[in-house]
Amino acid sequence: QSVLTQPPSVSGAPGQRVTISCTGSSSNIGAGYDVHWYQQLPGTAPKLLIYGNNNRPSGVPDRFSGSKSGTSASLAITGLQTEDEADYYCQSYDSSLSGYVFGTGTKVTVL
Amino acid sequence: EVQLVESGGGLVQPGGSLRLSCAASGITVSSDYMSWVRQAPGKGLEWVSVMYSGGTTFYADSVKGRFTIFRDNSKNTLYLQMNRLRTEDTAVYYCARDPAAGGYWGQGTLVTVSS
Numbered sequence: 142q143s144v145l146t147q148p149p150s151v152s153g154a155p156g157q158r159v160t161i162s163c164t165g166s167s168s169n170i171g172a173g174y175d176v177h178w179y180q181q182l183p184g185t186a187p188k189l190l191i192y193g194n195n196n197r198p199s200g201v202p203d204r205f206s207g208s209k210s211g212t213s214a215s216l217a218i219t220g221l222q223t224e225d226e227a228d229y230y231c232q233s234y235d236s237s238l239s240g241y242v243f244g245t246g247t248k249v250t251v252l
Numbered sequence: 253e254v255q256l257v258e259s260g261g262g263l264v265q266p267g268g269s270l271r272l273s274c275a276a277s278g279i280t281v282s283s284d285y286m287s288w289v290r291q292a293p294g295k296g297l298e299w300v301s302v303m304y305s306g307g308t309t310f311y312a313d314s315v316k317g318r319f320t321i322f323r324d325n326s327k328n329t330l331y332l333q334m335n336r337l338r339t340e341d342t343a344v345y346y347c348a349r350d351p352a353a354g355g356y357w358g359q360g361t362l363v364t365v366s367s
Contacts, residue, residue: 143296175351175352177351177355179297181297186346186357186358186359186360187289187297187346187348187357188357189351189354189355189356189357192351192352192355193351193352198354198355228296230296230297232297232299232351238312238313239310240299240302240310240311240312241287241299241302242299243289243296243297243298243299244296245296246296246297
């Protein structure tokens with residue numbers, strides 16, 4: 142049972158902008174812990190997309206951006222491309238669990 | 253080039269044990285925190301355990317008391333000793349590095365717990 146809630150799915154046409162929310166609580170995102178985002182293509186290991194709320198690792202296109210406010214965080218994908226079809230997960234730390242937690246995951250579909 | 257290579261997965265009966273390995277190259281497993289994360293078939297990601305650079309460890313409630321994370325610095329390898337395995341432990345197990353230190357993941361190793 143995840144403590145970070147994401148919408149099960151989002152979709153958009155090529156070129157459009159989509160956002161994925163990640164809702165937590167005062168013991169994780171709201172406590173100031175960093176949020177990270179991962180992309181998982183079918184049959185592959187997750188890949189780090191955003192770290193420390195809004196930082197992109199080398200090689201990640203600037204179409205991907207992250208933000209955080211209060212007890213929530215968001216991942217935005219602008220200029221949606223067919224290769225963006227994947228599952229996306231947020232991650233943070235939870236002080237009440239003394240461990241890391243993942244979001245429920247969101248499937249992005251390009252129409 | 254950074255590589256994390258997991259091994260040790262397989263089929264085991266309920267109540268049995270397995271030891272997973274995560275061999276690292278291009279990074280030092282003791283220099284940042286390293287985690288084990290699992291993914292049951294068709295399900296989302298679940299954090300399992302973490303070992304910090306100083307050696308402190310933490311576990312998810314679902315595995316506490318049954319799993320042990322440890323490392324061998326001389327082999328630059330992270331391990332996960334899994335005892336008293338249950339059917340619900342069936343998953344692909346990944347090792348992963350601190351996101352702020354590159355966020356590298358291995359390709360995963362499948363553990364199937366079944367009679």
